[in-house]
Amino acid sequence: MGTTSSHGSDSPWIVSVRDLARGAGIQRLLNAEWPAPAGVATPLLGIPEGAPVELELRLESVHEGVLVTGTADAELEGECSRCLTPLREGITVDLQELYLTDPSVEDDGEQPLVERETVDLEPMFRDAVVPALPFRPLCRPDCQGLCPDCGIRLEDAPAGHAHERVDPRWAALAAFAGSEKTSTPETEER
Known part of the structure; x- marks a missing residue:
């Protein structure tokens, strides 16, 4: 050669x-x-x-x-x-x-x-x-990926891993409802 x-x-x-x-x-x-x-x-x-x-x-x-x-x-x-x-x-x-x-x-x-x-x-x-070459290579065909909220590998996540999600359209209402719960009767009279 x-x-x-x-x-x-x-x-x-x-x-x-x-x-x-x-x-x-x-x-x-x-x-x-x-x-x-x-x-x-x-x-x-x-x-x-x-x-x-x-x-x-x-x-x-x-x-x-x-x-x-x-x-x-x-x-x-x-x-x-x-x-x-x-x-x-x-x-x-x-x-x-x-x-x-x-x-x-x-x-x-x-x-x-x-x-x-x-x-x-x-x-x-x-x-x-x-x-x-595959454009989207996978470690396994059934790979679950990452949690979109915290980034942990879903295969490593504990059973029942979940995050509470609030629809952004209702976030202001949820904040308002949360302030109502924390108010006291004396605060409401003023």
Whole structure:
């Protein structure tokens, strides 16, 4: 496996494909563990920057360029969207991307390119992981969340945990009724 800084970076996610340029049908297997790039996350769950990502890839020379297929395994960290309990779980995503050697083959400019005999695998990895992450991760499907009044985890709350709620429309009347109870007969005569 050769990495290069031809894209202006020493990132291991930039891989040399010079050996695949000899013709269609040549392939290379790549098993590696690289640090996760920054920003592979949603607001509540993601892969921490620098965490290990295990990759099993096949890089294959095809007529249009280099086809990369395989899987990536990593550990997610975050918190439950209902009760804020810390979460740690594994994720495996399938990876597949065609890197073009001739940009004129695709008119839309969306397809990544083989640049200076290298391919940048980071965008492919990010595009596979982020959509696979749940937008609202849960510690358990039946998580009860937090008490809206005091913030305690409802699963940790004692049996019968409740708060008296006064409808704000009646709050002034409740305050008035409370002052009536505290008044004395001598106060009322004055």
